[in-house]
Amino acid sequence: MASSQTLTTLFIFSLLTISYAATDPFKLPKQTNIHFPIRKNQTSLQYYTTFEAGNPQSRTKVDALINLGAQAVWFDCTSYVSSSYKRAACGSNRCKKALGSVCVGCNSTPRPGCSNNTCGVYAFNPLTEYLTAQELGEDTVRVTSSDGHSIRLSYDVPKFQFSCADADIVQGLPGDKTKGLVGFARTDVSLVSQISSVFGLAKKFALCIPASSDKGLGDIFIGGGPYYMPPRDEDQSLDLSSTPLVINPVSTAPIFSEGDASDEYFINVKSIEVDNKRVAFNSSLLSIDSNGVGGTKISTIVPYTALHSSIYKPLVKDFVKAAAVDGIKRVASIAPFGACFDAKTAPKTLNGPAVPDIDLVLEGINVWFKLYGSNTMVEVKKNVICLAFVDGGAEPRTSIVLGGHQLENRVLEFDLAASKLGFSKPLQLWNTSCSQNRLS
Numbered sequence: 001m002a003s004s005q006t007l008t009t010l011f012i013f014s015l016l017t018i019s020y021a022a023t024d025p026f027k028l029p030k031q032t033n034i035h036f037p038i039r040k041n042q043t044s045l046q047y048y049t050t051f052e053a054g055n056p057q058s059r060t061k062v063d064a065l066i067n068l069g070a071q072a073v074w075f076d077c078t079s080y081v082s083s084s085y086k087r088a089a090c091g092s093n094r095c096k097k098a099l100g101s102v103c104v105g106c107n108s109t110p111r112p113g114c115s116n117n118t119c120g121v122y123a124f125n126p127l128t129e130y131l132t133a134q135e136l137g138e139d140t141v142r143v144t145s146s147d148g149h150s151i152r153l154s155y156d157v158p159k160f161q162f163s164c165a166d167a168d169i170v171q172g173l174p175g176d177k178t179k180g181l182v183g184f185a186r187t188d189v190s191l192v193s194q195i196s197s198v199f200g201l202a203k204k205f206a207l208c209i210p211a212s213s214d215k216g217l218g219d220i221f222i223g224g225g226p227y228y229m230p231p232r233d234e235d236q237s238l239d240l241s242s243t244p245l246v247i248n249p250v251s252t253a254p255i256f257s258e259g260d261a262s263d264e265y266f267i268n269v270k271s272i273e274v275d276n277k278r279v280a281f282n283s284s285l286l287s288i289d290s291n292g293v294g295g296t297k298i299s300t301i302v303p304y305t306a307l308h309s310s311i312y313k314p315l316v317k318d319f320v321k322a323a324a325v326d327g328i329k330r331v332a333s334i335a336p337f338g339a340c341f342d343a344k345t346a347p348k349t350l351n352g353p354a355v356p357d358i359d360l361v362l363e364g365i366n367v368w369f370k371l372y373g374s375n376t377m378v379e380v381k382k383n384v385i386c387l388a389f390v391d392g393g394a395e396p397r398t399s400i401v402l403g404g405h406q407l408e409n410r411v412l413e414f415d416l417a418a419s420k421l422g423f424s425k426p427l428q429l430w431n432t433s434c435s436q437n438r439l440s
Contacts, residue, residue, distance in 0.1 A: 026155070026199050028145055031226055034155075034195050035146035035438065038066065038218030040210055041174035045303035045404060046127070047209060048178050049220060052142040054082035056156065059142065064180035065173050066220075067126055068207075068300040069264035071187045071253060072098065073194075074123040074134060075180025077113035077164035085112045088119040088136040088161075095119030095136060098161055098189045102133045112137060113164030121163045124254045125181070126301050128172040131254050134163040143195065148226030148235065151438050157198050161189050185263035186416065195222045203416040206237070208427075208434035209300070211374070211408045216435030227411055232430040236411045240422035243267050243362040243369075245414070250292025252397070262292065265414060267421055268363035269296045269400060272311070274318040275356040281311045285399040294399050296360075298412075298421075302403035304336075304378070306392035311399060312338070315358075319387055322356035337378070337386035344383055346373070351428045353377050353385055372426055375406050409433045 028034075036049045047066045052059040053075070060082070062075045088094040090103040104120035106113075113135050120133035141160040145152045162180075170179050182191045184205065192205045201223030208227065210218035221227055225237025248262035269286050272279045285308050288295035307315065316338045320330060329342040346353035352374030360369040378388040388405045392398075411434075413422035427433050 026157075028199055028201070028223070029147075032145050032147055032152065033201065033221045033223040033225070034143050034199060035151060035222075036143070036191075036220040037438070038207070038209060038220060038434075039213040040218070041178075042212065044127075044174035046174040047218070047300055047404065048174055049182060051182075053139050053160070053162075054080070055084035055140060058082055062180050063175070063178045064182045065127075065178055066184075066300050067181055068184045068298060069252065070124070070126070070181055070183025070190075071185045071263055072121065072123075072189045073160075073162040073180070073182050073191055074165045074169075075162060076167060076170045077111070077135075077137075078167050080112045080164070082112065082139055084158075085137055085139045087112075087115045088138065090117055090119050092119060094138065094161065095121075098136050098163075099187070100136055104133055104135055106135075112139075113166065122255050123163050123165050123169055123181075125169050125172060129254075130169050130171070132166070132169055134165050134169075136161065136163050138162070146221065146438060148221070148228045148237075149230075149438070155199075157195070160194055184414075185265075187263055192222055192414075192416075199223065204413060204418075206411055206413040206422075207300075207407075208411050208436075209404060209408045210434040212435060214435075216433075216437050218434040219436065219438070225413075227413075229411070229427055229430070229432045229434070229436065232427075232432050236424050237413065237422075240411065240413055240424055241364075241367055242415075242420045242422045243364045243367050245416075245419045245421050246288070246295070248288050248292050248295060248297075249290065252292070252297070265298045265421070266295050266398075267298065269360050270363060271361045272315060273357075273359040273361060274315065275322045276359070277318065277322075279311070279314050279318050281314050285311060293397060296400040296402060297398045298402045298407070300404055300407070302401050303405060304388045304390050305403040305406045306390050306396070306401045308396055308399040309391055309394045312389065312391045315389065316387060319356055319358070326354075326356065328355060331384060334380050334384065334386060336390045337380070337388065338391065340380065340384055340386040341377075342383060343379065343385045346377075346385065349373065350431065351426055355385075369423065370425065371406060372428075374426065374428055375408065378405060 100119040102120040226235040251260040351372035411424040
């Protein structure tokens with residue numbers, strides 16, 4: 001049984017904690033960031049996060065698809081009830097900030113997502129390519145802070161902007177409960193921009209995308225490090241290679257105005273190597289031309305890296321050749337993959353199957369994005385593994401779209417102020433991963 005002195009101490013401590021949170025609700029302690037979890041849906045191979053929206057008496061839990069290149073946040077408001085919700089009027093400053101370009105109305109009973117003379121912003125489902133104008137609104141969202149190790153305090157953030165989507169747009173989202181989308185693009189109304197602005201944080205965010213969320217969740221850190229990945233003790237933010245983020249001069253958004261640049265994240269890949277030997281292809285495909293065609297984009301929506309056919313075919317050829325030298329037996333291909341192998345002939349290692357390495361040589365001095373077996377191979381059935389890249393066709397808008405499988409289990413830090421991408425080595429090298437438990 002606790003002593004009265006212990007109970008008094010706990011009571012005083014709780015008062016101090018509440019007082020701290022209430023006095024300056026948007027000032028975080030040093031070495032603290034805002035954190036959201038990442039889960040992976042193993043059927044759709046998509047990633048989603050969770051947050052709560054609405055007034056404290058009736059918060060709604062929202063599971064939302066993570067889309068690195070999306071401009072804003074939206075979720076299904078069909079059953080959303082909140083007394084603190086406010087719509088944005090047509091032509092208002094809030095509307096302009098969110099790039100609202102139309103007015104929307106509704107003939108049903110007024111509710112969130114159903115109002116007249118309301119700012120309409122475009123919501124886009126990248127999985128079904130469904131585009132529609134939806135009501136722009138704002139409400140309180142609850143977020144949590146982290147010290148890089150574990151979850152610390154919760155904060156209620158008022159006036160968070162999002163669009164209220166209808167039931168049609170959520171079709172095709174991963175799982176049964178995902179009812180929205182969070183965007184991370186370079187806009188004023190992305191998740192990152194809104195949260196970092198409210199808390200006065202550095203304009204940077206990091207993702208640690210899990211290969212599975214069965215044993216732990218991945219991480220979204222907003223505001224910078226530290227990032228700890230137990231059992232490793234070192235702060236991962238201090239051990240990142242970096243390469244510039246580049247701007248595509250032509251927008252890649254589903255709807256845009258002439259002259260708009262892309263809000264998505266591109267990097268300069270200079271060449272590709274298989275087991276330290278350069279893959280031969282037309283290197284002009286790696287540059288972005290004046291029409292916004294070419295280059296390399298990072299995507300959380302594409303499950304496997306998609307390559308221009310003129311890059312994909314020589315890569316597969318060189319990989320198959322190097323695998324044969326290593327005694328890895330090729331078997332019949334299984335769509336959509338162009339090269340598959342007998343898993344029994346590729347010994348398992350800490351970094352996945354022991355197969356030829358693939359390196360993306362990036363802009364910078366001695367900068368390589370190294371891909372080992374865990375990120376280059378996928379098990380498609382018992383004892384069969386395939387090269388986890390797909391043919392993106394002969395005329396894709398972007399020559400290389402780095403997909404989720406190649407991004408998993410490493411820290412990716414997007415520094416918007418410095419316009420650079422920081423990335424760690426695969427976390428398996430330190431016997432850890434992006435599947436973590438931050439609650440303890």
